Amino acid sequence: MGNKVVTFSEEQIDDYQDCTYFTRKEILRVHKRFRELSPSTVPKCMTGDEAHTIKVPLNLMETLPEFRQENPFRKRIFSVFSSDGTGNMTFEDFLELLSVLSEQAPRDIKVFYAFKIYDFDGDEHIGPADLQQALTLLTSNELNAEETSQACAKVVEESDIDGDGKLSFIEFEHVILRAPDFLTTFHIRI
Template identity: 25%
Template sequence: MGSIVSRLLSRLLREEEIEDIEEIKKETGFSHRKITHLYRRFTSLDKGGNGTLSRDDFHRIPELAINPLGDIITNGFFPEGEDQVNFRGFVRTLAHFRPIDQDNEKNKNPSATEPLNSRTNKLLFAFRLYDLDRDGKISRDELLQVLRMIVGVNVSDEELGSIADSTIQEADTNGDGYISFNEFIKVMKNVDVEQMMSSWFLR
């Protein structure tokens, strides 16, 4: 069965992408079957047919169009300063949403590269969604912007400001007025990351 999926995938992919498949499997933990499924999804979104996706391509995804955080989630697919993402980048981003392999988490080799779907990498992905200017810290203004997107006009600016202030106060252990990634990890220690990162994209 695996060889049939491999042959199908080889027919679907451009020649230069075929040699990357084994690397993509190792990097992401996805099977050939899942990579084939994601490649079909990718090509259906690639309206220009040029092997990359733009932000406009993501905006046509109905689930993102109705999600108040759609723009922020879309930004998570694009490296800083880039306005296109190729198939490999697309799959690498989606790998953050794979369920955590609990055996690997317990027995991981400290010198090994952490998988993209590890708890730490999931939290880093989530942190970057809040870190809108990508400077490595979450400011009060960034937190306010994201909160505003989540709740819309249902909560007053005053209430949102109060939520942002109390969140920063609780998380900001070094007193610099920002939330660093290490502080973010501490705040999220009791959060069910699997639920937070569950994704319709991988179904």
């Protein structure tokens, strides 16, 4: 007794439970996975400000098995969820990422973050340039410029309800919710 290391304060755990879709046990499991990425950087005890100041670099984040395997959006996902946009992640960034990708996260939260991932230029629309970047990632740059342009034009033609040449969040949501495999592919088990 008395040898137990306290990873987070009770207040931190309560806050994390309020802000995520995780239980106390799952939060501690997420911390363990985060710490395993860089044990010399990430302390066992994070009762101070370590959870939002200590960062694990993107190159180590990409070693997670869920992202290492053929995930063309891995760099983009990490950049969207990292608080500074670099892909380097704090524990709190990592916790949010896994919470959103958990099976418990509601569909509307998943759609919101999927939109952010596809909105490469951050202008709150998915335009032709965003679609080209996504298609290039999805096809491993195997389409030529004409094929890419045609595919992007077809997406806009079929999805752009208001005719402005780009997809708003509502238009994106309308399309993505019709995709039967969206919820089964936009998740990770911890």
